[in-house]
Amino acid sequence: MMNPELATREVFWNIPHSLVWVMYLMFVASMAVAAYGIYRRVQIWRRGLSAKRFDRPLERLKLLLKHSAAQQRTVREKYAAIFHTFIYTGFIVLALATTVVAIEYDLGLPVMQGRFYLYFQSFIVDVFGVLVLIGVGIALYRRAIVKPRKLVYTDEATLILTAIFLMALTGFLVEGWRIGATDEVWGKWSPFGYLLAQASAAMLSRNAMRAAHFGAWWTHAVLVFGFIAWSPFTKMAHVVFAPLNIYTASLRPTGAALKNLDIEKAMESGAPLGVKSLAQFTWKDLADFDACTECGRCTGVCPAHTVGKELSPRDIILDLQKFMHANPRAAFGLPNGNSSNGNSANGGDQAASRKPQAASEALPIIGALAATSPAALWQCTTCGACMEACPVFIEQMPKIVDMRRFLVMEEADFPDTMADAVTSMETRGHPFKGTQSTRVDWTEGLQVQTMAEAKDAEVLFWVGCGGALIERNQKTVRATAQLLHKAGVKFAILGREEKCTGDPARRIGNEFLFEMLAKENTEKLNHYGVKKIITSCPHCFNTFRNEYPQYGGEYEVFHHSEYLAKLVDEGRLAPLEKNDKKITFHDPCYLGRHNGVFDAPRQLVQIAARNAPIEMAQSRENGFCCGGGGGMSFIDEPKDQRVNQERARQILATGADIVAVGCPFCTTMLEDGINARKGDRDVRVMDVAELLWQAVQDSTTNGANKN
Amino acid sequence: MPVNIIVCVKQILDPEIPSRDFRVDAEQREAVRGAANLVTNIFCENALETALQLKEKSGGKITVISYGADSTEDALRKALAMKADAAIHILNDGQAHPDPLSVAQVLAAAIRKLGEFDVVMLGRESGDWGVGQTAGLLAEELGVAAVAFVDKVEIGADGLQLKRQTDVGYERVAATMPLVISITNDEHNVPRIPKTRDVMMSFRQPLTKWTLEDLGVNAAEVRAGNHYYAVVDLFIPVQELNCEFVDGDTLEARVEKFAQRIIEVTGSM
Numbered sequence: 001m002m003n004p005e006l007a008t009r010e011v012f013w014n015i016p017h018s019l020v021w022v023m024y025l026m027f028v029a030s031m032a033v034a035a036y037g038i039y040r041r042v043q044i045w046r047r048g049l050s051a052k053r054f055d056r057p058l059e060r061l062k063l064l065l066k067h068s069a070a071q072q073r074t075v076r077e078k079y080a081a082i083f084h085t086f087i088y089t090g091f092i093v094l095a096l097a098t099t100v101v102a103i104e105y106d107l108g109l110p111v112m113q114g115r116f117y118l119y120f121q122s123f124i125v126d127v128f129g130v131l132v133l134i135g136v137g138i139a140l141y142r143r144a145i146v147k148p149r150k151l152v153y154t155d156e157a158t159l160i161l162t163a164i165f166l167m168a169l170t171g172f173l174v175e176g177w178r179i180g181a182t183d184e185v186w187g188k189w190s191p192f193g194y195l196l197a198q199a200s201a202a203m204l205s206r207n208a209m210r211a212a213h214f215g216a217w218w219t220h221a222v223l224v225f226g227f228i229a230w231s232p233f234t235k236m237a238h239v240v241f242a243p244l245n246i247y248t249a250s251l252r253p254t255g256a257a258l259k260n261l262d263i264e265k266a267m268e269s270g271a272p273l274g275v276k277s278l279a280q281f282t283w284k285d286l287a288d289f290d291a292c293t294e295c296g297r298c299t300g301v302c303p304a305h306t307v308g309k310e311l312s313p314r315d316i317i318l319d320l321q322k323f324m325h326a327n328p329r330a331a332f333g334l335p336n337g338n339s340s341n342g343n344s345a346n347g348g349d350q351a352a353s354r355k356p357q358a359a360s361e362a363l364p365i366i367g368a369l370a371a372t373s374p375a376a377l378w379q380c381t382t383c384g385a386c387m388e389a390c391p392v393f394i395e396q397m398p399k400i401v402d403m404r405r406f407l408v409m410e411e412a413d414f415p416d417t418m419a420d421a422v423t424s425m426e427t428r429g430h431p432f433k434g435t436q437s438t439r440v441d442w443t444e445g446l447q448v449q450t451m452a453e454a455k456d457a458e459v460l461f462w463v464g465c466g467g468a469l470i471e472r473n474q475k476t477v478r479a480t481a482q483l484l485h486k487a488g489v490k491f492a493i494l495g496r497e498e499k500c501t502g503d504p505a506r507r508i509g510n511e512f513l514f515e516m517l518a519k520e521n522t523e524k525l526n527h528y529g530v531k532k533i534i535t536s537c538p539h540c541f542n543t544f545r546n547e548y549p550q551y552g553g554e555y556e557v558f559h560h561s562e563y564l565a566k567l568v569d570e571g572r573l574a575p576l577e578k579n580d581k582k583i584t585f586h587d588p589c590y591l592g593r594h595n596g597v598f599d600a601p602r603q604l605v606q607i608a609a610r611n612a613p614i615e616m617a618q619s620r621e622n623g624f625c626c627g628g629g630g631g632m633s634f635i636d637e638p639k640d641q642r643v644n645q646e647r648a649r650q651i652l653a654t655g656a657d658i659v660a661v662g663c664p665f666c667t668t669m670l671e672d673g674i675n676a677r678k679g680d681r682d683v684r685v686m687d688v689a690e691l692l693w694q695a696v697q698d699s700t701t702n703g704a705n706k707n
Numbered sequence: 708m709p710v711n712i713i714v715c716v717k718q719i720l721d722p723e724i725p726s727r728d729f730r731v732d733a734e735q736r737e738a739v740r741g742a743a744n745l746v747t748n749i750f751c752e753n754a755l756e757t758a759l760q761l762k763e764k765s766g767g768k769i770t771v772i773s774y775g776a777d778s779t780e781d782a783l784r785k786a787l788a789m790k791a792d793a794a795i796h797i798l799n800d801g802q803a804h805p806d807p808l809s810v811a812q813v814l815a816a817a818i819r820k821l822g823e824f825d826v827v828m829l830g831r832e833s834g835d836w837g838v839g840q841t842a843g844l845l846a847e848e849l850g851v852a853a854v855a856f857v858d859k860v861e862i863g864a865d866g867l868q869l870k871r872q873t874d875v876g877y878e879r880v881a882a883t884m885p886l887v888i889s890i891t892n893d894e895h896n897v898p899r900i901p902k903t904r905d906v907m908m909s910f911r912q913p914l915t916k917w918t919l920e921d922l923g924v925n926a927a928e929v930r931a932g933n934h935y936y937a938v939v940d941l942f943i944p945v946q947e948l949n950c951e952f953v954d955g956d957t958l959e960a961r962v963e964k965f966a967q968r969i970i971e972v973t974g975s976m
């Protein structure tokens with residue numbers, strides 16, 4: 001047996017020295033083309049507006065490790081978990097192996113030696129090569145046979161997979177024929193290459209194998225370098241742009257994803273309010289377009305798309321990407337100078353020196369592309385499922401709202417019923433035109449004080465328009481107030497002084513109205529010296545938590561589920577009698593996904609119920625919207641395309657008798673959906689506060705009976 | 708042919724407030740504002756929308772006039788945001804119950820002060836008092852013709868083509884200018900939502916302010932008000948719900964009795 005410490009192989013075996021330079025030339029050329037491909041894209045991004053995305057490097061690195069290295073989001077999907085991991089890890093191992101060769105040959109450092117050569121360079125590389133082949137096989141199978149609806153079926157995608165397959169295959173041929181032709185003693189350390197060598201030996205002479213090796217080697221080289229050069233011009237660019245996009249992702253909760261808009265400044269400069277063309281996007285938005293891997297997860301989880309509407313976040317990103325590259329200058333209102341990079345040396349200054357007029361001459365995007373039709377933009381519930389699903393942290397939803405801003409503020413072009421809600425917010429401070437309830441009707445018979453009356457309120461109960469003005473939800477806010485009373489919490493409400501937080505206005509796109517409401521509300525709250533707020537509505541919760549601080553409104557904010565759970569923990573509320581119905585919990589988007597509050601409401605269900613809550617397949621981060629966010633509860637959806645009915649279907653499928661919720665919009669949307677679908681089953685929608693109040697009441701009555 | 712249009716608007720209490728929030732002061736014989744907001748009367752907005760559409764086709768100018776308290780400025784700013792060209796606020800500095808005749812006199816004086824006009828458009832009535840006389844009285848004051856309940860205005864051969872609603876359908880009227888028309892609502896004149904940019908711009912636009920003295924009307928007389936018009940009583944009607952079953956052995960008997968009760972209860976026939 002030979003000494004494994006001496007194991008190695010000859011680099012460029014069978015390749016005449018006189019030809020090695022050809023390979024280097026190809027290498028340099030492919031790198032140059034690839035670099036140009038990347039540079040060209042980055043150059044375009046620089047035409048975008050500024051965005052601060054390089055702060056807090058440590059947090060960004062962590063994100064990078066979790067989502068670029070460990071790919072936590074990619075592996076949420078079963079197919080991708082396998083094939084993408086195989087291909088991605090295979091690429092990394094093979095790239096490392098190439099680096100080892102370079103260190104050995106080009107730097108002359110003997111690293112490809114001994115046990116390392118056997119374990120890594122031979123065995124591991126061999127195995128990972130096979131994994132790449134398997135991965136590509138699975139991916140091709142998925143595209144050709146499974147055909148999920150969310151994928152985009154392009155020739156480019158097929159070609160990429162084919163190219164990877166051929167690269168890996170020729171790699172094996174090179175390895176196998178080398179082993180066969182040289183009868184390499186360490187050949188068995190490359191098991192698959194060795195098998196190939198054995199199989200070939202049965203048919204080919206050594207010399208034939210040698211010749212075949214020569215051919216395969218060059219084919220492999222051409223494929224690899226061609227692929228490197230071509231990649232940045234295809235979706236393979238994600239190899240570079242995905243990590244970059246993840247590093248520069250937003251570090252705030254998705255509930256804080258909407259951009260601030262300096263309306264005054266836009267008025268002065270004449271720049272459009274909202275996004276009319278690519279010129280109003282930030283560089284990060286533009287980078288988002290290029291980072292898209294076309295995986296389709298966003299569209300796959302989009303509630304609007306799921307019920308058959310035309311909205312498709314993936315296509316918004318991809319259409320804008322194509323548009324940006326088809327019109328790299330006109331899309332930004334830049335004169336169509338020579339399109340080679342003659343003046344790209346000062347590309348950065350272009351954005352800075354660009355006149356606002358030029359920006360307004362930039363090609364408009366809304367309605368110009370199939371995916372950005374106004375109809376589609378008015379279907380988004382701003383649920384954020386797309387953002388949560390995207391493996392490369394693209395922010396689809398804020399771009400939709402950006403475009404809505406333009407439609408609303410510059411064109412006043414939006415659905416009538418939404419316009420009614422906006423007008424009502426303007427004139428009445430709430431979106432429910434024609435409501436027959438007042439802000440204080442629900443307090444009838446309860447001793448609820450207003451901030452103006454209360455002297456010692458420790459916390460403000462922000463009831464919200466949906467809680468106070470929709471009759472059904474008055475039961476919820478009543479239950480909450482009664483629970484607070486019972487626990488001895490000193491709270492007060494604003495009563496008639498309360499006004500909409502502006503969430504629907506903001507998500508519909510009327511940033512101007514939102515700003516007015518935000519200023520008015522924060523002023524009032526600060527006037528009363530409010531420190532702590534309990535909100536009944538997750539939308540108010542999100543606004544207080546993520547959007548009011550910039551208007552000088554810094555409060556400690558609790559959703560009622562959180563506050564009530566805390567009171568139970570502290571023993572201030574003691575539910576005894578348990579509801580013995582089967583209960584499932586529906587996550588409100590603005591409580592759960594957008595703000596990460598998943599456990600408090602579940603805890604309340606658990607406390608109030610005899611049985612553990614049934615989890616739906618689409619819950620927590622993957623919760624499915626009720627259909628009411630983003631101003632969509634003010635729109636009459638087509639009968640056969642209602643998001644609430646789809647969610648009702650999912651809820652009914654659990655067999656639950658009660659669906660617990662924590663949002664006034666979810667309550668009414670789901671009640672409508674369930675009533676339309678439940679047939680003669682008895683299924684109810686109850687807020688967690690109602691459930692808890694029921695449990696608490698029963699305990700006292702039972703206690704009384706026992707005495 | 709450019710048309711010089713004047714639109715008169717009125718600011719009223721938000722008619723959409725919950726009915727249980729609505730209170731009247733029987734003594735003063737007026738509605739209590741309470742927490743309600745002030746809005747532009749919807750028919751006045753229909754009139755402005757009609758004017759805007761006319762101007763889009765014909766060219767010309769729209770001047771909006773309102774006689775009202777300080778808060779009326781909001782209604783005028785909104786009209787500017789909707790793209791009226793100019794706005795004039797005639798300050799009502801204390802007339803408690805502006806009656807249709809004195810309002811018409813004030814508006815007519817303002818319109819005369821403006822000079823030329825082709826057409827004046829008003830809402831058919833206001834959503835608060837619903838008297839619906841101002842348009843007719845204004846035409847009388849100005850000495851021009853009036854057409855009421857118009858829901859469509861188009862440029863005709865030598866004047867305007869008007870479509871007006873009647874009890875039995877509609878009429879088409881060919882009208883020569885100048886004239887006054889009162890506008891009713893229709894699916895075509897749903898008031899537009901102003902663009903946010905225009906809302907913001909409206910705050911930077913000039914707004915002409917006139918007092919009664921500026922108009923040369925007899926201010927004292929106007930402030931005294933109540934020309935041929937008096938609110939005698941103001942109350943919220945009490946709604947009573949009574950449920951009563953009629954019986955009878957046959958269907959015919961029950962129907963007969965049912966009809967009988969209707970006659971008795973409503974006191975008709």
Ligand code: SF4
Binds near residue numbers: 301304387
């Ligand atoms: S936010 Fe929700 S509704 Fe809007 S595009 Fe994303 S997934 Fe679809």
Ligand code: SF4
Binds near residue numbers: 292296298313394
């Ligand atoms: S935007 Fe994100 S989730 Fe959607 S297709 Fe592109 S990479 Fe996939």
